[in-house]
Structures are given as structure tokens and as C-alpha cells.
Amino acid sequence: MEDLFASLRSRTVLAEGAVWLPGFAWPDAPALHQAIADVSAVAPFRYFHTRMGAMSAAMTSCGACGWTADPSGYRYTRTDPETGEPWPAMPDVLRHLAIRAASEAGYDGFDPASCLINRYAPGAGMGLHQDRGEGRPEAPVVSVSLGIPARFAFGGTSRSDPKRVIELLEGDVVVWGGASRFAWHGVSRIRETFHPQTGAMRYNLTFRAINAALFRP
16 A cells, blocks of 8 residues: 555655655665664664754664764764774665665765664654765765654755655655755654554665765774
């Protein structure tokens, strides 16, 4: 039924340079869920603490670097601060999906250095923010949704710009770059519901190309 419903929704331009691809990753969903399990077995999910307090979504990463945060700010590191070991390599199924989705949205040649994996329990969310610390403004961001639905707000390059809110389902992909590369975006608090694969959880995969000169140890 989910696959049928996805087929009734169509590719949508959210703004200049930003494209919503409903159901694009749905055929790969079982392999994507397995990849998340494999990555988190090596680099477990954790809640980062920023100067604003603990983040409500649990996180892990894979690839050449991973996203980390503490009260001094956030950065991309070559190693997992909890283990001191390199982040797990990005599984091929994740890398290939990100490249295909970017190409479908008009961004050929995308080479993701990192995949940030967020796990949202009911009540968790992600406030409005911009992705600005990657040092590769010419490359898009690719975001993949899995599990229970989420309400995603996508605006302009000013925080006060009007926001478009869409409901993301299992397998939906959003790609933004170009004029929308620094668009403000966020996720409303997750409503309690159920998904046969993830239970009450929603997962998000965010792929970014990152300037290697910015990698920390």
C-alpha cells in the first residue's frame, strides 16, 4: 500500500534548486534499514549536547567523516569521539542511492563524504537550521526519510522567509542545492504512530559533500 500511495505523489519542485522525490528510495528501503543497523552496530546512536542542551534526535554517522557537536559548536571529524576509531565506511547502498537521487534532481557528479543518520522517537524534532559548515556550497544536500511520517518545513535563505510544509513518508527524498543550498529547514516533533519496519521510530539519512580540509581528527 505504501508503494502504491507513493506512486500517486509526484516529483515536486519546492523552490529553485530544491526537489522533493516522493518514494524515490522506497525500492531500496529494506537494504537501507539493514545498512543503518550495520552502521549503528559499530558507531551506536547517541544524543549530542550543544550549548542549548541535549538534542532530541539520536545520531550516528558513516563515511570519511562524521557530524559531531558539543557546547563549543559542531564539526566534522574523521573519528568517532566515543570510540576514537574511524567512522564506519559508508555502505555502497547508501552512497549509490545518494548519487542517483542527486542526479535525478539535476546534480550530477555528487560525491558524498558523509552520511548523518538521525533517529527520531515520538516527540523528537529538529529546529529550523541551515547546513553551512561543509565548505562545498556547489554540492547539494540529499535527505532520505525512512520509518514513520514526518512534517518537514522548507523555507528560503532568510529565516523569516515563508516555509512550505510537506509530509515525508518512507522512501521520500529531498534534494536541495544551487539557489536553495542554504535554505532554512526543520522537522516538526514526531507524532506517535507505527511503522512495520521501524516501530515508532523515524530515521533520516542526510548526505553531504564536505571539504576535506575541514575534517577534524
